[in-house]
Amino acid sequence: MDKLLITGGAPLNGQVRASGAKNAALPILAATLLADEPVTLDNVPQLRDISTTFDLLGRMGACLTPQGEGVVQVEPRTLASFVAPYELVKTMRASILVLGPLVARYGRADVSLPGGCAIGARPVNLHIEGLRAMGADVTVEGGYIRARAGRLRGAHLVMDMVSVTGTENLMMAAALAEGETLIENAAREPEVADLADFLNAMGARIEGAGTDRIQIQGVERLSGARYRVMPDRIETGTFLVAAAMTGGCVRVTETRPDCLDAVLHKLREAGAEVRVGEDWIELDMHGRRPQAVDIHTAPHPAFPTDMQAQFCALNSIAEGVGSIAETIFENRYMHVPELQRMGADIRVEGNIAICHGVERLTAAPVMATDLRASASLVLAGLVAEGETLIDRIYHLDRGYENIEDKLLGLGASIQRIAGARG
Numbered sequence: 476m477d478k479l480l481i482t483g484g485a486p487l488n489g490q491v492r493a494s495g496a497k498n499a500a501l502p503i504l505a506a507t508l509l510a511d512e513p514v515t516l517d518n519v520p521q522l523r524d525i526s527t528t529f530d531l532l533g534r535m536g537a538c539l540t541p542q543g544e545g546v547v548q549v550e551p552r553t554l555a556s557f558v559a560p561y562e563l564v565k566t567m568r569a570s571i572l573v574l575g576p577l578v579a580r581y582g583r584a585d586v587s588l589p590g591g592c593a594i595g596a597r598p599v600n601l602h603i604e605g606l607r608a609m610g611a612d613v614t615v616e617g618g619y620i621r622a623r624a625g626r627l628r629g630a631h632l633v634m635d636m637v638s639v640t641g642t643e644n645l646m647m648a649a650a651l652a653e654g655e656t657l658i659e660n661a662a663r664e665p666e667v668a669d670l671a672d673f674l675n676a677m678g679a680r681i682e683g684a685g686t687d688r689i690q691i692q693g694v695e696r697l698s699g700a701r702y703r704v705m706p707d708r709i710e711t712g713t714f715l716v717a718a719a720m721t722g723g724c725v726r727v728t729e730t731r732p733d734c735l736d737a738v739l740h741k742l743r744e745a746g747a748e749v750r751v752g753e754d755w756i757e758l759d760m761h762g763r764r765p766q767a768v769d770i771h772t773a774p775h776p777a778f779p780t781d782m783q784a785q786f787c788a789l790n791s792i793a794e795g796v797g798s799i800a801e802t803i804f805e806n807r808y809m810h811v812p813e814l815q816r817m818g819a820d821i822r823v824e825g826n827i828a829i830c831h832g833v834e835r836l837t838a839a840p841v842m843a844t845d846l847r848a849s850a851s852l853v854l855a856g857l858v859a860e861g862e863t864l865i866d867r868i869y870h871l872d873r874g875y876e877n878i879e880d881k882l883l884g885l886g887a888s889i890q891r892i893a894g895a896r897g
C-alpha cells in the first residue's frame with residue numbers, strides 16, 4: 476500500500492488546475508448506459524473511482540475507448556450484463572448509480588447493496604422507493620437489489636431526505652420513462668445540474684435541475700453526445716484550504732467559483748483575501764494565521780460535508796475556537812483522532828466538533844480512513860513540524876487526481892512511497 480510522506484512548513488504558492496469533478500463524472504458515466512449511440516466525455520479525471528467505474532461498465536459489456544488525456548468514448552450498445560457485483564460495489568458505493576439507467580433502458584438490474592462505509596450507514600431506500608413508484612418491481616435478495624420493469628412510468632416523487640445520488644438515479648430513470656416525473660425536495664448540488672445538462676445533450680427533457688424541483692418529460696430514446704465534465708469544487712476547495720493553512724497564495728484555474736459560495740465565505744471569514752474570476756479563484760493569506768470558523772454542513776447551497784474534514788484541519792491550527800456541526804453523515808469525524816495524534820485540540824460531542832486552535836501541529840504517522848479524512852491529514856501534514864507519514868492513501872486516490880504532483884507544483888514537500896502490492 477502506498478503512503479505519503481510530507482514535510483511541513485512550506486507556504487504554498489502558485490497556480491494549479493482543477494480536475495474534472497469525481498462526483499459529476501461518476502453519474503455521467505453511469506448515464507452513458509441510457510444512450511443508443513456512443514458518447515464521448517471530456518475532462519474525466521484519472522482517479523481510482525473512475526477506473527473502478529470503467530471496470531464496472533466494461534464488465535457489463537460496454538466498450539470504453541480512451542481518446543487522449545481525460546477523454547473517453549463509451550459505446551453502450553454492446554451491453555450484455557446487467558449486474559453490478561459486490562466486489563466492485565464494495566470498493567465504490569457510487570456503483571449504485573447504474574441502477575436507474577439499467578432499469579430504465581434494459582428493464583433489469585442486479586446491483587449489490589453498497590452497505591455502510593466509514594462515514595455512516597448510507598442507506599439507499601430512497602433510490603428503491605422512487606423506482607418502485609415508477610413501476611419497477613424491486614426486491615432485495617442475497618445482498619443485491621434486484622429490479623425488473625417494463626417501460627417505467629413517470630411519477631410524482633417527493634424525497635423524504637435530500638439525496639444527491641438518489642436524485643441522480645431517479646432523474647436518469649425518469650429520462651426514459653413514459654410521461655412526466657416531478658422530483659420534489661431534489662438535491663440542488665451542481666453535479667446534479669451537470670448530469671441533467673449531459674442528459675439534455677443526449678436529448679432528454681429535464682428542467683429545474685439545480686433547484687429542489689426537477690421536472691422530467693420522458694423521451695423514447697437518448698442519442699450520443701459529446702460532453703465536458705464540470706470542474707471539481709471539492710478538490711478546488713481543498714487546495715484553497717491548503718493555501719489558507721500554510722499562509723500562502725494559490726490560484727486555482729479552470730474551476731467554477733459559482734459552486735463554492737459557502738466555502739469561499741468561510742475562507743474569507745478565516746481571514747483570507749479571496750478573488751474570483753469567471754473560471755478561477757485566488758486565495759492570498761498574506762502569511763497570516765487563519766482565524767477559527769464555525770461550520771454547519773447541510774445540502775447545497777449550504778456548506779458541503781465533503782469540505783468538513785478540511786476545515787477541521789484548518790481550525791486545528793487557527794487562532795481561536797471553531798465549532799463544526801456535521802448534519803449529513805453520522806460518523807464523519809474519523810479524522811479527529813488522527814489530527815489529535817498530531818497535537819490538535821478537538822473535542823467531539825455527538826455531531827459537534829469543538830476545536831481550540833493550537834500554534835503548531837507536530838508530525839506523526841497517521842492513518843487515512845476515508846477520502847476527505849485523508850485530505851485533512853495531508854493538509855495537517857503541510858503545516859506540521861517534521862515528517863508526517865500517511866498510511867492507507869488508497870482512500871485519497873479514490874478522489875484526488877495527482878494530488879502529490881499538484882502540491883509539489885505549489886511548493887509542498889511531499890513524496891509518495893510505493894508500498895508492496897496486495
Ligand SMILES: CC(=O)N[C@H]1[C@@H](OP(=O)(O)OP(=O)(O)OC[C@H]2O[C@@H](n3ccc(=O)[nH]c3=O)[C@H](O)[C@@H]2O)O[C@H](CO)[C@@H](O)[C@@H]1O
Binds near residue numbers: 602640
Ligand atoms: C458520488 C457522490 O456524489 N457522493 C456524494 C453524495 O453521496 P450520496 O449521494 O451517497 O449521499 P446522499 O446525499 O444520498 O446522503 C445524504 C443523507 O441522506 C441519507 N440517505 C440517502 C439516501 C437514501 O436512500 N436514504 C438516506 O437515508 C444518507 O445516509 C445521508 O445521511 O452526496 C454526499 C452528500 O453531499 C457527498 O458527501 C458525497 O460525496
Ligand SMILES: C=C(OP(=O)(O)O)C(=O)O
Binds near residue numbers: 498569781846874
Ligand atoms: C463521500 C464521498 O464520496 P462517495 O460518496 O463516493 O463515498 C466524497 O466524495 O467525499
